[in-house]
Amino acid sequence: MTTVELTREEVRADAWTAVCKYTDLEPGRGVAALVADEPVAVFRLSDGSLYAVGNVDPFCGASVISRGITGMRGDGTATVASPMYKDVFDLATGVALDTPEVRLPVFAVRRHRGVVWVAPDVTSEAGLDAELLTEATLAA
DSSP states (O other): OEEEEEEETTTOOOOEEEEEEGGGGTTTTTTEEETTEEEEEEEOOOOOOOEEEEEEOOOOOBOOGSSEEEEOOTEEEEEEEEEEEEOOOETTTTTTTTTTBBOBBEEEEEETEEEEEEEETTTTOOOOOOOOEEEEEEEE
């Protein structure tokens, strides 16, 4: 898992939203949350890593990604398959693996003092490279 250190100027501390306790996230399952009025799907994988992507399936418009099935592709890519049409998305980049021009928004996610925190969509708001961002931490 890649960790990107962000300065306080890059991500304001008040931009983070507490979603749930880390221990409340069941490995391999997602939860839905609202972050800055955006529907977000937050996942904890079996290795303990955290991912947050948009919860709206871009192929059907339903808020169902948090109900998707997580998995891994052969190259170690963490994925989620939408429960609607079974489209598979890369959790780190949001890219639909069979239709690369379609993507889910990607959100910064971190664990701090046992709580999972999510920041607004990093693919549009902060302009960060989603491929590098799977878990963000605030630099001290």
